[in-house]
Amino acid sequence: MTVTAPAGFEAAGIAAGIKRSGALDLAVVVNRGPSQAAAAVFTSNRAKANPILWSQQAIADGVVAAVVLNSGGANCFTGTQGFQVTHGTAEAAASALGASAGDVLVCSTGLIGEQLDGEILEEGVLSAVNRLSADGGADAARAIMTTDTKPKTVVVAGDGWSVGGMAKGAGMLAPGLATMLVVLTTDADLPADALDRALRAATRVTFDRLDSDGCMSTNDQVTLLASGASGVAPDEAAFTEAVTAACRDLALQLQGDAEGASHDIAIEVLGAVTEDDAVEVGRSVARNNLFKAAIFGNDPNWGRVLAAIGTTSAPFDPYLVDVTMNGVRVCHAGGPDRPRDEVDLAPRATHVRIELHAGEASATIWTNDLTHDYVHENSAYAS
Amino acid sequence: MTVTAPAGFEAAGIAAGIKRSGALDLAVVVNRGPSQAAAAVFTSNRAKANPILWSQQAIADGVVAAVVLNSGGANCFTGTQGFQVTHGTAEAAASALGASAGDVLVCSTGLIGEQLDGEILEEGVLSAVNRLSADGGADAARAIMTTDTKPKTVVVAGDGWSVGGMAKGAGMLAPGLATMLVVLTTDADLPADALDRALRAATRVTFDRLDSDGCMSTNDQVTLLASGASGVAPDEAAFTEAVTAACRDLALQLQGDAEGASHDIAIEVLGAVTEDDAVEVGRSVARNNLFKAAIFGNDPNWGRVLAAIGTTSAPFDPYLVDVTMNGVRVCHAGGPDRPRDEVDLAPRATHVRIELHAGEASATIWTNDLTHDYVHENSAYAS
Numbered sequence: 053m054t055v056t057a058p059a060g061f062e063a064a065g066i067a068a069g070i071k072r073s074g075a076l077d078l079a080v081v082v083n084r085g086p087s088q089a090a091a092a093v094f095t096s097n098r099a100k101a102n103p104i105l106w107s108q109q110a111i112a113d114g115v116v117a118a119v120v121l122n123s124g125g126a127n128c129f130t131g132t133q134g135f136q137v138t139h140g141t142a143e144a145a146a147s148a149l150g151a152s153a154g155d156v157l158v159c160s161t162g163l164i165g166e167q168l169d170g171e172i173l174e175e176g177v178l179s180a181v182n183r184l185s186a187d188g189g190a191d192a193a194r195a196i197m198t199t200d201t202k203p204k205t206v207v208v209a210g211d212g213w214s215v216g217g218m219a220k221g222a223g224m225l226a227p228g229l230a231t232m233l234v235v236l237t238t239d240a241d242l243p244a245d246a247l248d249r250a251l252r253a254a255t256r257v258t259f260d261r262l263d264s265d266g267c268m269s270t271n272d273q274v275t276l277l278a279s280g281a282s283g284v285a286p287d288e289a290a291f292t293e294a295v296t297a298a299c300r301d302l303a304l305q306l307q308g309d310a311e312g313a314s315h316d317i318a319i320e321v322l323g324a325v326t327e328d329d330a331v332e333v334g335r336s337v338a339r340n341n342l343f344k345a346a347i348f349g350n351d352p353n354w355g356r357v358l359a360a361i362g363t364t365s366a367p368f369d370p371y372l373v374d375v376t377m378n379g380v381r382v383c384h385a386g387g388p389d390r391p392r393d394e395v396d397l398a399p400r401a402t403h404v405r406i407e408l409h410a411g412e413a414s415a416t417i418w419t420n421d422l423t424h425d426y427v428h429e430n431s432a433y434a435s
Numbered sequence: 436m437t438v439t440a441p442a443g444f445e446a447a448g449i450a451a452g453i454k455r456s457g458a459l460d461l462a463v464v465v466n467r468g469p470s471q472a473a474a475a476v477f478t479s480n481r482a483k484a485n486p487i488l489w490s491q492q493a494i495a496d497g498v499v500a501a502v503v504l505n506s507g508g509a510n511c512f513t514g515t516q517g518f519q520v521t522h523g524t525a526e527a528a529a530s531a532l533g534a535s536a537g538d539v540l541v542c543s544t545g546l547i548g549e550q551l552d553g554e555i556l557e558e559g560v561l562s563a564v565n566r567l568s569a570d571g572g573a574d575a576a577r578a579i580m581t582t583d584t585k586p587k588t589v590v591v592a593g594d595g596w597s598v599g600g601m602a603k604g605a606g607m608l609a610p611g612l613a614t615m616l617v618v619l620t621t622d623a624d625l626p627a628d629a630l631d632r633a634l635r636a637a638t639r640v641t642f643d644r645l646d647s648d649g650c651m652s653t654n655d656q657v658t659l660l661a662s663g664a665s666g667v668a669p670d671e672a673a674f675t676e677a678v679t680a681a682c683r684d685l686a687l688q689l690q691g692d693a694e695g696a697s698h699d700i701a702i703e704v705l706g707a708v709t710e711d712d713a714v715e716v717g718r719s720v721a722r723n724n725l726f727k728a729a730i731f732g733n734d735p736n737w738g739r740v741l742a743a744i745g746t747t748s749a750p751f752d753p754y755l756v757d758v759t760m761n762g763v764r765v766c767h768a769g770g771p772d773r774p775r776d777e778v779d780l781a782p783r784a785t786h787v788r789i790e791l792h793a794g795e796a797s798a799t800i801w802t803n804d805l806t807h808d809y810v811h812e813n814s815a816y817a818s
Contacts, residue, residue: 099745099753099769129738131754131770164738165771267725270742341724341805342650342813349814355512355547356650362482363651370482371514386482387514388548422724424807430725431732431805 054205056189057216058239060084060279064183065191068176070124070168076195077124078173080180081235082149083117087280090116091248092157093255095272101128102138103158107273110142110154114244117151119235119275120177121159121196123220126231128164128270137170144174148181159233159273161198161220193218196233199429204305208294213240213282215294219302231269232259232306236298240291241280250292251276258299261331264310264420266339274299307418308400312425315347317402318416325411329366333406334417336360344422347402352395354383357406368410376405437588439572440599441622443467443662447566448574451559453507453551459578461559462504464618465532465567470663473499474631475540476638478655484511485521486541490656493525493537497627500534502618502658503560504542504579506603509614511547511653520553527557531564542616542656544581544603576601579616582812587688591677596623596665598677602685614652615642615689619681623674624663633675634659641682644714647693647803649722657682690801695808698730700785701799708794712749716789717800719743727805730785735778737766740789751793759788 056063061083068078083090092111094104110116120141127134138158146153160168193203197220204219221232236251255274276295286294307316319337324330337343340360346353354375362370371386380395382388402421420426439446444466451461466473475494477487493499503524510517521541529536543551576586580603587602604615619634638657659678669677690699702720707713720726723743729736737758745753754769763778765771785804803809 097742097745098747099741126738129741129766129769129771131768164742165766265724267723267739268742268746270738270745340650341648341809345810345813348810351814355509355653358482358512359480359547359651359653362480362653364481383512383548385514386512388512422810422813424810426724427728427731427805427807427810430728431734 053207054189054193054218055081055216055235055237056186057207058214058237058279060239060281061237062184062186063188063192064180064185065188065195066176066180066183068179069172070122076191077122078176078180079121079192079195080145080177080184081119081192082184083277083279085279087241087278088115088117089242089244089247089278090114090276091244091251092273092275093251095269097268097270099270101126101160101271102130102134103127103160104271104273105135106138106142107157110157115155116157116277117155118145118149119157119159120145121233122173123161123196123198125160125162125166125168126164126271127160127168130167133167137168137173140170141173141177144177145181148178157275161196161231161233161271164270189218196220199311201309204302206298206301208298210240210286210290210294212284213238213286215298217298217302219306221306232272234274234302236276236295238278239282240278241283241285242278242291246288247276247278250288250295253292254296254299258296258303261416262303262307262418263335263338264307303418307420310420311429312423313420314400314423315402315421316400317347317404317419317421319419320405320416321408322405322414323408323410324413325367327413327415330413330415331417332364333361333366333408334415336364338417338419341422347397348421348423350397352377352382352392352397357404358386368408372409374407378403436590436599437572437576437601438464438599438618438620439569440590441597441620441662443622443664444620445567445569446571446575447563447568448571448578449559449563449566451562452555453505459574460505460507461563462575462578463501463528463560463563463567464575465501466499466660466662468662470624470661471498471500472625472627472630472661473497473659474627474634475656475658476634478652480651480653482653484509484543484654485513485517486510486543487654487656488518489521489525490540493540498538499540499660500538501528501532502540502542503528504616505556506544506579506581508543508545508549508551509547509654510543510551513550516550520551520556523553524556524560527560528564531561540658544579544614544616544654547653572601579603582694584692587685589681589684591681593623593669593673593677595667596621596669598681600681600685602689604689615655617657617685619659619678621661622665623661624666624668625661625674629671630659630661633671633678636675637679637682641679641686644799645686645690645801646718646721647690686801690803693803694812695806696803697783697806698785698804699783700730700787700802700804702802703788703799704791705788705797706791706793707796708750710796710798713796713798714800715747716744716749716791717798719747721800721802724805730780731804731806733780735760735765735775735780740787741769744789751791755792757790761786
């Protein structure tokens, strides 16, 4: 159980025929209420796919009855014809569910620049709606996979309520979101504005700090649906904490399944003047191809860390910085400290701690290494 | 002949023993005058190597008698001990040449975070000064190579004067300069402030637009030395044009020898509101790993171009953009145009034209693809 763990939700995942392989490719998540409050955040890429353009309008009133998600095609850079396909998808779901099309969000992922077949999608939506069940979460999580090697799901228990979720995305993970589709559900009883605050607070410190390869998708969407079926209206802080825990768990699952990666790297920045500075410093390392290639080669190359952070505008003195890799301080005050060969970078989990000694703020950015498999998958997979 | 092509210059390149391989590793370029006017630009990385910290002080008065360059060690993140090595190098050269140490620039490239042996360097400087000659430019160009596969040199003829140059650098090429060491010489008779204007104008549209892998070095330096030996004081516009031509030629040689690259990509951005916008748009594509991996795979993936430029703040409508790859317009108005398979990406020279239709400004950014060899060289080469 994933998105269907909280009370009030049904889901389905089916093979609609969008993917030629015959794999599951279409999911529907429905909120049976009593409440249909919702919030969503979207890619900050200005080149937004048609489902994003649609869903941004549909979420405006804070009411969502259902989310339709397809893999096998991103419906991005497909013009007015592509927008009509998205619109038709929402209409088909609304009609089958007895809802308004304006209360149906649509998410798409896969190839960009190619048209989706509207008939296949609409037939698929009808078929999925017929198979909705309170056990459908697992199939839904499978149906949104593209190059993911496994489904990503989560459940976080609250006091008489819970948060469930599913995610897809294995490449193009970047700040401001990624080709990352996430649906979170809760049976807590909260209004849309409270959901919006909790979701933005949670994504700011989770998905927005996952920067696998610096590339930002045109199709990212994270949606939070609340059914109110528990009858419990939790404290907003406790609810935000649960949503954040769910998002962090899913973000780390995305990192662990990033295309071609052999290391999951946590870049912890300490001693920054502001949290934004800490994020900028961590992100500059996460986006440095030389650093990422070094980690792939199990090379604790702290010089590349310092060279990367030297490009930022965050206040600090590069010649006061300490760098610790997997517990060994290899750089002290911008110079060599312990020998490189004391560092064991063989494990997939990699921890890089950067102490700026400029202030009290901190942040952690999660990224991956740059590998042969990354190059292979992204030169061979036409997406 | 390279830096020794213009009158008034001598150079040498020797094997000082810094590189264990016994390859050439130390170069000296001397300006015999009558003028010793000079200008230099440096990495904008805030983590600057010791030779940069030294040379920034030494160039302040616009007088340079000699430049000492070594490969085999970057002398970066090596603390006060490292600074003393740079200082000692300048003193040794000054003493041998009868000049002031404050008129000697030092450039270093190679491993960072490791100490250079000051004695080896000082002995090498003396040996190189003893071998200075008006034919020494070719050896000097070889002595500064690291992972370069060939020396990079240029000569541009003016009207009674000329500009010569040499460059090294095969990785970490990025805006604001790279692990790129360049020495330009001229026998034109111009004061330091005119040299400075010409050099900044030239680098702004050449080296600053070369972005091979988005990584900025701690050691970049481009120096222009003027001997005045021709007795000709050229028109400043003509001189700037010649320096720009020399810089562009060297920049394209650097691109052509970038670590592991299999494509030299020119990203031409047209129809921007301002030149800065065009540069930002071009750079966002040049730094997109998914785009770069696609080009490696000979995949004309225009969707990744649009996804990359959608992350910029430049004013344009993504749904008005045209993209042409090697002469085939694959994207028109943000949607599919000619079929992908009409594009031939087999040649190393790759041309991507992006028409924004937002204004009249343009710029070209040069980059390379992301290849298995890039990952291999940068995971195996500990620098």
